[in-house]
Amino acid sequence: MSHFLDRLKFMSRVKSTYADGHGAVVNEDRKWEDGYRSRWQHDKIVRSTHGVNCTGSCSWKVYVKNGLITWETQQTDYPRTRPDLPNHEPRGCPRGASYSWYVYSAQRVKYPMIRGRLMEMWREARKTMDPVAAWESVSQDPVKAARYKSVRGLGGFVRADWNTATEMIAAANAFTVKKFGPDRVIGFSPIPAMSMVSYAAGARYLSLLGGACLSFYDWYCDLPPASPQVWGEQTDVPESADWYNSTYLMVWGSNVPQTRTPDAHFYTEVRYKGTKTVAVSSDFGEMVKFGDIWLAPKQGTDAALAMAMGHVVLKEFHASGKSAYFRDYVKQYTDMPMLVLLRKNDDHQGTLVPDHFLRASHLANNLGEANHPEWKTLQIDDATGEIVAPNGSIGFRWGEGAHNGGEKVGRWNLEMKDGGSGRTVDPRLSLVSYADEVVEVGFPYFGGEHDELLRRRVPARRLTLADGSTALVATVYDLQMANYGVDQGLGGPNVAASYEDDVPYTPAWQEKHTSVPARLVTQVAREFADNADRTQGKSMVIVGAALNHWYHNDMIYRGIINLLMMCGCIGKSGGGWAHYVGQEKLRPQFGWAPLAFGLDWSRPPRQMNGTSFFYNHTSQWRHEKLGVDEILSPTADRKRYDGLSLLDLNARSERMGWLPSAPQLGANPLDVVDAAERNGQDPVAYTVEQLKSGKLQFACDDPDNPANFPRNMFVWRSNILGSSGKGHEYFLKYLLGTQNAVFGDENDAITPSEVNVRPAAEGKLDLLTVLDFRMSTTCLYGDIVLPTATWYEKDDLNTSDMHPFIHPLSEAVQPLWESKTDWEIYKAIAKKFSEIAGPYLGTRKDLVCTPLLHDTPGELGQPFEPKDWKAGECDLIPGKTAPSMTVVERNYADLYKKFTSIGPLLDKLGNGGKGINWNTQHEVKEIGQLSHTVQEPGVSQGRPKLETAIDAAEMILTFAPETNGHVAVKAWEALSKITGRNHTHLAEGREHDKIRFRDVQAQPRKIISAPTWSGLESEEVSYNAGYTNVHELIPWRTLTGRQQFWQDHRWMLDFGEGACVYKPAIDTKTVAPMLGKKPNGNPELVLNWITPHQKWGIHSTYSDNLRMLTLSRGGPHVWISETEAKANGIRDNDWVEVFNVNGTLTARVVVSQRVPKGMCLMYHAQEKIVNVPGAETSGMRGGIHNSVTRAVTKPTHMIGGYAQLAYGFNYYGTVGSNRDEFVILRKMKKVDWLEGPLVEKTAKLTVNEGASQ
Known part of the structure; x- marks a missing residue:
């Protein structure tokens, strides 16, 4: 019946009424409700999460009906907190709620894909050649190589089967290992905490092969170098629940409601307790709305603001003797005495x-x-x-x-x-x-x-x-x-009599640099310190990417950290330094490391600092304009640095054992060992002799020698070319050899003096293999694309620094189409590699170079003046003045068997990390009973199995002190022997807890306190970094054993960073050469380039998700101020081009009063695969936010072998900053969607000419 007639008969259907006629009982047909019932019916609910590096680590219900994933909702069964603390749930965000769209979307990679031209040549070669010879014939022929490299990023994929794909990859790896060396096989994957087993799959394959795993936390510039400098700790921070314990909270450059959505409720809830909140942000970000005070410093001047606050605190609470608590704290817990x-x-x-x-x-x-x-x-x-x-x-x-x-x-x-x-x-003290x-x-x-x-x-x-x-x-x-x-009553020059004096670092002085009123700085500093004094440390600062992505990020962070140390806030619940950027907290780290890096079969693995690797091999150094002399201290002996470039200092650091290298030596390390044995010499002694004589070099001394190129690269769990790749266009030009928009002239750059400079090489990479569930920008540039399972189709583990729980990714449905989990993909590659490489390579000995590592005796390198053996200043002593050198035997035929079993080194050498070690024979036996043992004959017979992703997860859970109480007690016992104090009481209450994979599938589990971390997992106190240092008297892992205000390494002193100082942004010199050079008739506006985390995506994920595109502008967009838009004739939603010598991008413009003058803000990682027209300057499609950036390395981050200033994977090293950059923005005259036929541009490719023999 029609709706109209239904309405006419409404009263006749009423049978009775109630509530004085406000309610009615009716007789009507309710079949219409069945549609809703059917829509929301489901067969099962499976717990999973999103492995997306958002730090949320939220538990979700995934609904399955008829074998299909239908939708997801938030789980609400986290273990409860104590009565005086809000619970962690609900946790989630709109991005996560849209993930199920991806599972069946057109963006999904469904089958293995290979670049068409490569596939064509491969098939032809395979007609007459074995796989290795076929790969050599294609990749080492300059003409053939140019055919497929020059069209990377331009489509042209064809569907392949798994056998073809894995055979090509295995053949490429085998050829590269034999011809150039295993360290020419590279892997990049970030943030293990978001899906530990998936990361471990690729890293285990590479490590058993002898390949190099690239670090990521430093490359992302999520690593705050100030943390290792001050504490000897990569990053350890309070869980978000500890915000609620704070009584004065500064949120400084961290847009909590937008980028920490699941945790933002703690930020709002603590205000109901009366906690005062101060927002520090250059633009009107979401978190400013929640602040009682807003401080808006000019971008990049935050160190000046922090130093002025420190001036107030030192004067009013230290020099005056006002705070006995502060003085007692700095006496015991800092280096001040x-x-x-x-x-x-x-x-x-x-x-x-x-x-x-x-x-x-x-x-x-x-x-x-x-x-x-x-x-x-x-x-x-x-x-x-x-x-x-x-x-x-x-x-x-x-x-x-x-x-x-x-x-x-x-x-x-x-x-x-x-x-x-x-x-x-x-x-x-004084x-x-x-x-x-x-x-x-x-x-x-x-x-x-x-x-x-x-x-x-x-x-x-x-x-x-x-x-x-x-x-x-x-x-x-x-x-x-x-x-x-x-x-201090000593008088003299350059000291302030009052806060109004224009003397560094008074409030009045900072106002000239930051524009923040001096009276507000004085007020906030005084309130912050007074609160800390009264509460014994419950003042907290939340910080993030807005500060850490500057070149001098450590000066900004040390300014803030100094303030916290002066006020006795570190290690105190409700206080301290709360840095949140990447999902760095891999809580069961030392259960995971043996799995990921094959430490159960061979040690040491090859690990490489990502920033230095990309700076070198994408040839960004060829365009370097920042001179070392520009950043030296006036107190430095400048003769030490005459003529040196940043690349020279990086190469010096590598050969002195401060930073790692990849590739390592200028010759195949397998051949180096062979030559030594033919000579009847010890391989290490032979290598030292060859290096000292100059017959052998480190690869970093001759980066563009084809023998030293990275040849094969795996990218998984990452979209490096659509997100984190600073200097995007340089990647395209030099590493991939394809179309690019690099405008800069190498002749305008600084030429290295110690590193051998050859003609520029392009197309260094022979094979780029990408694993992803969606067709991302990186996939488009890949040679082989392998379809991975989504986060609802695989079993894995996930943790975060924001909460204390471990929980799973789970297989709600089996991997769709021909996709496989990361574990199964690398297992298949390992199997194919063993088949091909076994007879081709056999058993070889590999010389592995390792830097002077933090948390090992190697960190006691040169105690005073750093000396370079190559300059004749000292002898070459491996592990002291140069990298450690170790011979590792590799039976390549056994790689698959080793990949799928737990090796004997955990029985023989035990497990550990951060300077302690414990016996694990009991755990090896236990995991063998749980996962069973290998029965087939061979090297793995009798060893525990690692067949499935769940087996791998169980290995992590069994060996980690955070998830196995028995191991936790052993770990605390090991630490107690060094400190002389008993710490086992911290874990004894949970000694018999053993968390298994099925446990975390049932409910998130709170981890166990372990010496891996500096906080406690307790029902009485929220996790807070430094808590065990303060309350258990465990030293910080620094030179002094305390938190350090002073850094005394010679390079720190020479670059003026012994103490914290204010340093303005560097001049990257990327705008002037382009101003007015490619005019289109519209005004050109020069702006500082700021790239914060976005609202409609998590990095690049979700930026192509239809639901998020619908809610946002539907493609790339940038923000500028109303004032500058009006002055330049730009209106909201106009198309603009943003460019400099590094490259160009196109986007819609958002005109907003929230953005200050002088700033251009583009939320980072907006993919260039959706709604991106061509750029007028390049004639090619516009790029990504990193198309206009270039990595610039900092010498003080190259230091190693010096207590806390020593390399560790993702712990310390050069970082990929990008916020000092400036760009030119102008309105586009013509929007061209480039829909015509492809016009190929000839690429200059270097394949193997001039390689060392």
């Missing part, structure tokens, strides 16, 4: 400048310290005036058992005791009342308008050194007071 040598600087009329920490080795008889006296820092005991070597410095961490009968083992702790006598000491002399000390200044060397008065003590000479020393505390311009 430590003594620093003062040396004369010859370039500035002999002005004294701070130098190295005073060490036991500087004094007579090494101050009684037999073990590593050069690594033991000193302070003055206030009670006696004596100089002592207190417990906890790094010299007490390593090697004590070999000296004095081991009597000093167990003194690596923060007990306030003399490490020599064991008596209690009271560290003296020498103001005890000075032998008050001297003027010079501090470097980079902010302009004032002298480059600020001379300030410091109280000092004169000592007699071991060689009979005398020297002046000062405490870090007094040096910090002087550096901040705080007068």
Whole structure:
């Protein structure tokens, strides 16, 4: 019946009424409801999550009906928090709620795909050749190679079967290993925490092969170098629930509601308790709406703001003696009482400048310290005036058992005791009342308008050194007071009498740099510190990418961290440093590492710093315009750096063992070992001899020699060419050899002086294999694309720093079409490789170079002046002045068997990390019973199986102290032996907890406290970084064993970063060469390029999702201010082009008052595969946000072998910053969608000419 007639009969259907006629009982047909019932019926619900590096790590219900995924909703069964704390749920966001769209979308990669031209040549070669010979005939022929490399990114894929795809990959890998070396096979995949088994699959294959895994956290610039510098910790932060414990909260450059959506409720809820919130952001971001105060510094000037706040705190709470809590805290938990040598600087009329920490080795008889006296820092005991070597410095961490009968083992702790006598000491903070002399000390200044060397008065003590000479020393505390311009009653130049003085670093001074009113800075600093004093540390700063993506990010972060240390906030619940960018927290890290890097079968693996790798091999160094002299300190000996480029310093760092290399040597490492054995020499001794003679080089010294190219590259769980690839166009030009929009001229750049510079090479990569579930930008540039399972089609594990739980990805339906899980894909490649490479390669010995690693004795490299063996300054000593060198035997026929089983090294060597080790024989037996053992004959017979992804997950859970209580207790026992304090009580309550994969599928599980991390998993306290350092007196893993204000490595001093200083943004020099050079008649606007995380995607994922495109602008867009738009004739939604010498992109423009003048904001990782027209400057389709950027490395991030300043995978190293960049923006005159036929451009490709024989 019609709706109209139904309405006429409505009253006749009423049978009765109730509630005074407000309710009615009716008689009508309700079959229409069946449509809704049918829509929401389901057969089962499966728990899964999204492995997308958003840090949310949210548990979702995935609904399945008739074998199809229909929708998803949020799970709400997280373990409850304590009564005074809000629960973690609900967790989720609109992006996650749209994920099921991908599963059946047209974007899905359904079958293996191979570039058509490559497939055609491969098939022809395979008619007459075996797979390896066929690959060589295609990839090493310049004409054939150019045919497929030059059209990368331009479509042309054909469907393949799995056998063909894996055969081609295996053949390419086998040929590359034999011809060039296994370290020419490279893999890039980020953030293991988001899907641990999936990451481990590729990393395990590469590690067993001898290939190199690239780091990512540093390349993404999510790594904050200040954290390793200050704490010796990669990143450890509070869980989001601890925000609720804070009583004063600053949110600084982290757009919490937009980028931490599942956790933002804690930010809003804490305000109901009365917590004051301060938002610090250059633009009006979402988090500003929740702030009681908004500070809006000019972008890139945050260090000036932080330094001014520090000035207020030091003056009002330290110099005045107002806070006893602050003084007690910095005495015990920071380096402020430590003594620093003062040396004369010859370039500035002999002005004294701070130098190295005073060490036991500087004094007579090494101050009684037999073990590593050069690594033991000193302070003055206030009670006696004596100089002592207190417990906890790094010299007490390593090697004590070999000296004095081991009597000093167990003194690596923060007990306030003399490490020599064991008596209690009271560290003296200041020498103001005890000075032998008050001297003027010079501090470097980079902010302009004032002298480059600020001379300030410091109280000092004169000592007699071991060689009979005398020297002046000062405490870090007094040096910090002087550096901040705080007068301790000593007077003199460059100190402030009031906050209104224009003296670095007063509130008035910062206002000139940041535009933030001085009175607001004073108010916020005073409130922040007063709250911390009253609550004993419950002041917190949430920070993020807006600060960390600047070139001098460590200066910004150290300014903020200094503020927190001054106020005693680190390690205190509700206080501290809360840095959130990437999903870095791989909680069961040391259960995962043996799986991922094949440590159960061979050690060490090859790991490479991603930023240095890409800077080198995408030849971004060829366009470098930042001179080393531009960033040196006025106190540096400039002769040391004459003529050096950033690439020269990076190469020097690699050969000195500070940073890793990939490729490592200028020859195949398999051939190096063969040559040594033919010569009857030890391979390490032979390599040292060849390097010293110059007959062999490190690959970094000759990067464009074809012998040193990376040849095969795997990309999985990543969209590097559509997201994180700083210098996108350089990737296309030099690494891939395809069409690009690089406008810059190499002749305008700085030429390296120590690195061999050859003619530019293009198309270095022979094979790019990409694994993805959707056709991303990186897939478009791949040679082989393999279809992976989505996050609802595989079993895996997921953790985050935002909450303390571990939970799964689960197979709600089997992988669709011909897709496979990452584990099954790499297992198939491993099997095919063993079949092909077994007879081709056999068993070979591989020489593996490893840098001087953090958390190993190798971090005790050169204690004072760094010396370069190649310059003849010292001998080449592996593991001391050069990389460690290890011979690893590889039976390539057994790679598959090793991939699918747990090897014997966990029985023999145990497991561990971060400087401790424990026995794992019990766990090996346990996992063998759980997953069964291999019965087939061969190297893996009798070993526990690793057949499935669940087997791999169970290995992680069994060996990790965070998920196995028995292992946690063993790990705490191992640490207790070094600290001399019992820490096992931290895990004993959960000793019998064993978390299994089916457990986390039933409900998220809270992890167990482990020494892997510096916080506690407790029902009484929320996780907070540094908690065990403060409450268990476990040292920070630094030179002094304490949080460090002072950094004394020579390069830190030479680049002016011994203490925190303000450094303006660098000049990348990328705009001037393009201004007016390619005019279209519209005005050109120069703006700072800012690329924050977006609202409608998680990195590039979801940026092509129809639901998100519908809710947003439907394609790439940039934001500019209303004022500048109006002045340049630009209206909202106009098409604009954004360009500089690095490249170009096209987008719609959003005109908004939330954006300040001088800024162009583009939410990052908006794919160029949706709604992107051609660019007027290049005549090609517009690029991505990184098309206008270029990586610029920083020398202080290249330091290694020096306590906390030592390399670790994703721990320390050069970072891929990009916010110092400027661009030209203009309105487009003509929008061209480039729908005509393809016009090929000839690419210059270098294949194998001139390779070393």
